[in-house]
Amino acid sequence: MSLMIDESTTISQLSSLIIYLRTKVPGMTETTYIFIDIVELKSLTAEAAKDYQSRELTDRGIYSGLLKCITKVDFILNLTLMFDTLQELSELNLELQSRDITLYSAQQKIRNQLLVSEERKLSCGPHYYEALKAVQELNFRGIPLEKGATVRHLERSIFYDCLKQRMENRLLQTEDIAISECAKVLDSPNWPENPEITYGETNIKTLCCRFALPQRQICGGFRECLMEKKIPASLLPFQSALKCVPISTSECERGFYQMNLIVSTTRASFHLSTVSNLMFIQLVGPPLMLFQPMDYVRSWFMKGRRLATDSKSKVRRRQDYSSHELKSVWKLL
Structure with missing residues (x-):
């Protein structure tokens, strides 16, 4: 078995650590992830986001400058370069999030992506190729382009070298x-x-x-x-x-996603143990149609509690409404 611990992202409603167990349960043919608990972090430091919401966007000069920026040749080349790269990385990311992927398979997929990055230095991706043709015509899908040094151009070979170096750091070591x-x-x-x-x-x-x-x-x-x-x-x-x-902490991220659904702005007063119990039910518990409540009912009785229909309990006193002044009105409702 393996123990996974991951920290919540800065956009989570609750600053916490989540704990998962990956193990082989007797009677099952495949390994599974089991949510264990979440632990609150007392302090969490991060840089404050810049106050962009207070900026005025009504000035036409801002839109004019934005138009000049996005119609530059270098901006289109940089945009399509990132588009091709992120598209391939997103596919790799989804493959690595698979629950049944093995260690050797994950290592090979990352190595294959490294080969693709090396090849992209010589042969560009489909969107970058389209951008190169648009630069020659100074027209990208009907939008006229301009040349200029407003946007810094990303050298394709240097970009893929840096990407390859970063990905090599994600490979297994020693x-x-x-x-x-x-x-x-x-x-x-x-x-x-x-x-x-x-x-x-x-x-x-x-x-x-x-x-x-x-x-x-x-x-x-x-x-x-x-x-x-x-x-x-x-x-x-x-x-x-x-x-x-x-292979990855994707299962922990799924747990944080459920935590954010439970701890919302209208339900932020939940105690941490309550959140943990609700997450356990959501992530590990059976569907409602397969839930067997009798064990929990028996434990409820063992604690001295009684059924609502128990004749030995004190009978609830109900108010008599037979002679209420609004009884005739109630019949119409």
Whole structure:
């Protein structure tokens, strides 16, 4: 199992840490995320946003300057460069948020994106190519363009070099790289055509030492997997340990999203424990049609509480409205 802790963003209604557990639940074939709790942060420092709302936007000079800026050649080139880049990064981001992605697969997807960034220095993206044609004609989709030094031009090669450097920092480092490389032995497409019986044994032992698993049992299960081309029961703990490694904090962000739905401006007085309980019900609890309330009803009775229909309880005294002066009016409503 793995424990994930993430801090809420600055736009959240509540400054807190969220705690998730990624584990293999008995009786389930796949690993799952389980919300545990949220912990309030007593202080949170951040730079104040600039007071842009107080600025006057009625002056025509502002719009005139904006028009001159967005019709510059360099602005169009920079805009389409960022468009192509963010489109590819958004697709990578969605793939990394998948709940069933493995460590080796995530590492490979980031490496593939690095190759794309390197290639983009030589061959531009589709939107940037459209912008280059528009610059030659000084017309972008019917809007006349102007040349000028109002906007700083982003050199494409330098931009992708910086992007590549930033993405390389997101790759696994030192011994974690070995874990990723060793984990690919479970992917049958990476196996040779006729693997030897001891194929991948070194990688299996390395991972067993890292996850504190019995080496002899796991190695025997992997040999059986090589011969029969299916995962035996003795190899399931090894497979579950690899799946429990969290790839990103996307699940924590989903928890913060639910927290923001619960703690709104009209419900900001909730106690932290109440918010945590509501989040647990929303994130981990079963659907209403599958909810079994009897265990909770019994615990309610164990605390000395009674049913509303209990004859031994004090009978509620109800007011008599049979002779009320408005009874005739009530019949009309």
